[in-house]
Amino acid sequence: MSLETVVEDIRDEARERAKEIRSDAESRADEIVADAEADAEEIRSDAEAEAEREIEREREQRLSSAKLEAKQMRLEARRDALEDVRETVEEEIAAIDGDDREELTRALIDAAADEFDADSDVSVYGRADDEALISDILDDYDGYEYAGERDCLGGVVVESETSRVRVNNTFDSVIDDAWENNLKEISARLFDEEQ
Template sequence: MGLETVVKDIKDAAEAEVAQLNREADAEATLILDEAKQNAKKIMGERLAKAEDDITKLRQQEISSANLEVKRTLLNARKEVLEEVYTQAEESIAAFSPEKNKELLKSLIEKNEASGKRIYSNAESEEIVKELSSLEYAGNIKGLGGVIIENEDGTVRLDYTYDGILKSVNEQLLRQTSDILFG
């Protein structure tokens, strides 16, 4: 065996070893790449799922916010309508004819003057109240009409003013009025 044969054997062995190392390196690189691709897919899937959850939550928040705004707007509109109805009722009371006013005052006084000593009314109704009531006329009050009857020591005041009656009826029947108007 010659030197050339030994060199060729060493060279062939080295080339075989390099080829083996290259195959192992390629296999390891493929494994690393496959693992990296799997990790990338997993991370991408997780981020996509998180993004979809965030979008769903954001959409839900926007819908809830819009619903609240609609409810607020609707409630404000209903409030405005109820206030307009109340204003129209005040205007209707203010427009009572003198005969209607006298009739109402007579009814209020007859039913309630036994409870008091003094009586008050607005300036427009003063003469009518003095004519209809046996109570001491104590002065004028501001308002749409009606009377206030007071006991002897002034500790009890019965408010039968049209304003007071309207306010009381409005408070008691607000729910029913709302149901009638808005269903």
């Protein structure tokens, strides 16, 4: 075997080995590219899923905020409507006059009188415009006298120093009690809700 043949054999062997290495490298490169593409697809898929979840969370949050704001606006509108109704009631009650006003005032004084002893000196306060009416009614009660004005829609505040009792029988207090005790029903009727 000549040196040239040996060199040629080594070269052939080296070429074969280079082909194998190249083939292995290409296979390995294809695997790496395939793995990288699979990883990239998984990352893209995960990113899309996370983006979808984030969009859904944001949508839910905005929807929840909008619902809350709408509920607050509804409650505020209801509160305003109830306040308007109450103001109307107060205006109409304050405007009661004549025999109706006398009858109501007398009934409130009678109810308050039940709280005091017969021999008590009783002071009665009322709306300034009702002074004459209250004084006339008090002529029927021994020991009762008009003692001054109270800022109210009508009715009376009755008190006695000796028995240390005060009865607030103003139209305002009657409205307050009726309003508090019937607010749910008033609201239901006003807003057509079932009770």
